[in-house]
Amino acid sequence: MKDKVYIFDTTLRDGEQVPGCQLSTLEKIKVAIELELLGVDVIEAGFPVSSPGDFNSVVEISKAVSQPIICALTRAVEGDINAAVESLKYAKNKRIHTGIGASDFHILHKFNSTREEILQRGVAAVKYAKKSVEDIEFYCEDAGRADNVYLAQMVEAVIAAGATVVNIPDTNGYCLPEQYGEKIKFLMENVKNIHKAIISVHCHNDLGLATANSLAGVRNGARQIECTINGIGERAGNTSLEEVVMAMKLHEKSLNLYTDVNPKKIYTISKMVSSLMRMPVQPNKAIVGKNAFAHSSGIHQDGVLKNKKNYEIIDPKDVGIQNNSIILTARSGRAALKHHLERLGFEITKEKLDDVYTEYLKVADVKKQVNDEDLYVLMGEKVENVGIRLESLQVLCGNPLHPMATVQLRIHGESHISVSDGNGPVDAAFKAIDKLVKKKVIVDEFLIQSITGGSSDSCKVNMEIAFQNKTFYGFSQSTDIVVASVRAYLDALNKAIV
Numbered sequence: 001m002k003d004k005v006y007i008f009d010t011t012l013r014d015g016e017q018v019p020g021c022q023l024s025t026l027e028k029i030k031v032a033i034e035l036e037l038l039g040v041d042v043i044e045a046g047f048p049v050s051s052p053g054d055f056n057s058v059v060e061i062s063k064a065v066s067q068p069i070i071c072a073l074t075r076a077v078e079g080d081i082n083a084a085v086e087s088l089k090y091a092k093n094k095r096i097h098t099g100i101g102a103s104d105f106h107i108l109h110k111f112n113s114t115r116e117e118i119l120q121r122g123v124a125a126v127k128y129a130k131k132s133v134e135d136i137e138f139y140c141e142d143a144g145r146a147d148n149v150y151l152a153q154m155v156e157a158v159i160a161a162g163a164t165v166v167n168i169p170d171t172n173g174y175c176l177p178e179q180y181g182e183k184i185k186f187l188m189e190n191v192k193n194i195h196k197a198i199i200s201v202h203c204h205n206d207l208g209l210a211t212a213n214s215l216a217g218v219r220n221g222a223r224q225i226e227c228t229i230n231g232i233g234e235r236a237g238n239t240s241l242e243e244v245v246m247a248m249k250l251h252e253k254s255l256n257l258y259t260d261v262n263p264k265k266i267y268t269i270s271k272m273v274s275s276l277m278r279m280p281v282q283p284n285k286a287i288v289g290k291n292a293f294a295h296s297s298g299i300h301q302d303g304v305l306k307n308k309k310n311y312e313i314i315d316p317k318d319v320g321i322q323n324n325s326i327i328l329t330a331r332s333g334r335a336a337l338k339h340h341l342e343r344l345g346f347e348i349t350k351e352k353l354d355d356v357y358t359e360y361l362k363v364a365d366v367k368k369q370v371n372d373e374d375l376y377v378l379m380g381e382k383v384e385n386v387g388i389r390l391e392s393l394q395v396l397c398g399n400p401l402h403p404m405a406t407v408q409l410r411i412h413g414e415s416h417i418s419v420s421d422g423n424g425p426v427d428a429a430f431k432a433i434d435k436l437v438k439k440k441v442i443v444d445e446f447l448i449q450s451i452t453g454g455s456s457d458s459c460k461v462n463m464e465i466a467f468q469n470k471t472f473y474g475f476s477q478s479t480d481i482v483v484a485s486v487r488a489y490l491d492a493l494n495k496a497i498v
């Protein structure tokens with residue numbers, strides 16, 4: 001019988017700690033809903049005592065999702081635990097994640113304390129939290145560098161106090177896979193009441209070993225992995241959810257383990273997290289990077305076209321990527337060009353292919369990569385015919401000026417211009433757009449946030465609009481808040497009405 005490995009997602013807590021990646025409550029709810037669809041078992045929704053924003057996010061996420069356990073982080077401090085209990089009041093399934101440092105380094109240099117005192121504080125925190133919430137996870141911070149014998153005492157004591165899950169974080173990404181695996185094995189063999197709790201792995205990626213360490217953990221008895229979408233998180237990040245899930249899926253038989261994650265949802269949530277957090281995914285990132293399934297050399301392209309499995313261990317469709325990207329460059333041959341043209345719906349004869357290929361090479365010579373839009377142009381179909389695009393925007397605002405906006409849009413290939421006033425430049429621009437689009441749309445949420453701070457910073461805009469009783473989201477980023485707002489509005493409109 002295969003054992004289940006629980007997936008504990010901490011994108012909204014450990015992931016969100018990255019400078020510049022802070023999300024609004026609305027954005028966190030979007031991610032949480034997508035995490036529920038993905039099938040994670042636990043969503044760590046925040047650290048409620050840290051700020052009113054974090055507290056509120058845990059409250060709202062608790063209302064928005066029902067299937068996964070909603071988890072709130074605390075230190076081993078009663079005030080933190082009280083805030084977490086309060087923030088989880090609407091959660092159907094709730095967990096408190098409390099803990100304290102376990103390494104001598106943390107005990108001495110962070111707490112200026114002793115092993116005995118720290119152990120007592122940990123136990124007291126579990127007992128206190130247990131009065132309000134049944135499901136208590138305890139983290140032994142910096143367990144990666146902790147002495148295994150002391151760690152085992154701590155794990156045994158917190159389980160005896162009522163912990164249902166014990167987290168063994170490699171907080172500083174210090175361990176090698178063998179060391180981390182050995183640590184978990186030591187606990188499994190030396191903690192008398194270990195069968196009363198689930199052991200969880202929480203690995204940071206400072207040496208690029210987070211995925212390997214997490215897998216070493218589950219191979220030695222851990223049954224929960226803490227991870228984030230795209231591996232985001234403090235410093236070099238956390239274990240990446242997509243990597244551990246797909247590694248376990250591909251090696252399901254030999255590991256004898258499974259998860260309840262639906263891999264087909266991976267790509268969508270990766271894109272969503274990357275765009276909401278303004279955190280690009282590195283092109284060579286495993287599973288979700290732009291190049292993860294791209295084959296650009298002629299030999300590989302030929303091999304993939306003959307049989308994908310020549311160079312692909314995962315079918316991109318299995319992680320929700322619709323078209324594998326055989327990248328078109330000046331080195332690509334006719335077969336690759338034909339493949340893409342057919343994918344875009346063009347039927348092409350051998351003679352026509354020769355003609356198009358000659359033209360294609362001219363484009364490929366001046367561009368690093370030829371994309372779908374270039375191919376449409378090559379085949380004589382204008383891409384601007386699709387949707388609504390902003391061609392130009394001018395606003396007039398100030399005091400005592402009356403705000404005015406002139407907007408030029410390309411709608412299904414035709415250019416239109418409109419002018420409106422409003423109570424501010426954004427309002428004027430939206431009204432000018434409404435005159436052209438002629439649809440009854442309501443802006444329900446409109447959030448402008450700076451990314452890092454300072455007047456020269458870029459801002460990100462999130463928009464929620466209602467059209468015919470449905471909700472659509474728009475997103476944009478620019479150094480100009482009016483341009484970003486208009487683009488986000490058009491992004492949402494394009495989804496709603498085109």
Ligand code: KIV
Pocket residue numbers: 014139141142167169170171172202204
């Ligand atoms: O890395 C870590 O130790 C943590 C704990 C707070 C769980 O994130």
Ligand code: ZN
Pocket residue numbers: 014169171202204
């Ligand atoms: Zn962490």
